[in-house]
Amino acid sequence: MTIPLNVRQRVRERANFACEFCSVRETDTGDQLTLDHFQPKAKGGDDSFDNLIYCCVRCNQYKLDYWPAHSDDPKLWNPRIEPFSKHFLEFDDGTLYPLTPTGTFTLRRLRLNRLPLVAYRLNKRQQAEEAQLLIRYRDLVDLLEQLNKQMSVLMEEQQRLLKEQRDLLRLLVDRKD
Numbered sequence: 108m109t110i111p112l113n114v115r116q117r118v119r120e121r122a123n124f125a126c127e128f129c130s131v132r133e134t135d136t137g138d139q140l141t142l143d144h145f146q147p148k149a150k151g152g153d154d155s156f157d158n159l160i161y162c163c164v165r166c167n168q169y170k171l172d173y174w175p176a177h178s179d180d181p182k183l184w185n186p187r188i189e190p191f192s193k194h195f196l197e198f199d200d201g202t203l204y205p206l207t208p209t210g211t212f213t214l215r216r217l218r219l220n221r222l223p224l225v226a227y228r229l230n231k232r233q234q235a236e237e238a239q240l241l242i243r244y245r246d247l248v249d250l251l252e253q254l255n256k257q258m259s260v261l262m263e264e265q266q267r268l269l270k271e272q273r274d275l276l277r278l279l280v281d282r283k284d
């Protein structure tokens with residue numbers, strides 16, 4: 108299979124440098140991912156841009172050259188055409204739940220609930236939650252700073268009023284004398 112470098116680059120960019128099946132990124136694996144022919148060449152697929160999928164080594168290995176031979180054979184999810192959310196639901200614990208027969212088949216064929224992948228999803232969820240918490244924490248610190256400033260202004264004002272009161276009292280006492 109020789110796909111021109113510029114096509115490979117366009118496929119990478121289109122996929123945002125992540126496996127289109129399982130979302131694992133180049134920066135997670137430490138290398139570029141592979142190109143997969145959604146419809147395998149051995150089963151009549153071509154090198155067209157639309158038939159190429161950016162795919163991690165594992166998903167590619169599990170997918171192999173699957174292609175439904177008959178119209179009632181199960182179909183694989185095509186991430187180029189349909190969104191993930193149509194076929195899968197991701198649980199809080201990082202496991203996927205299939206929503207359609209295509210989802211069920213793809214999950215089983217590509218082993219999308221393989222343990223390291225579930226751990227990876229869970230990790231990503233936790234990182235996202237931590238990032239959210241950090242944003243909230245920063246907002247809170249900003250709010251506290253603002254409150255602190257307002258308190259200082261109020262304190263100054265109060266001290267000024269107290270001084271005025273003291274001066275007035277002194278004036279009154281002086282007059283009595």
Ligand SMILES: [Zn+2]
Pocket residue numbers: 126127128129130131162163164165166167
């Ligand atoms: Zn993958």
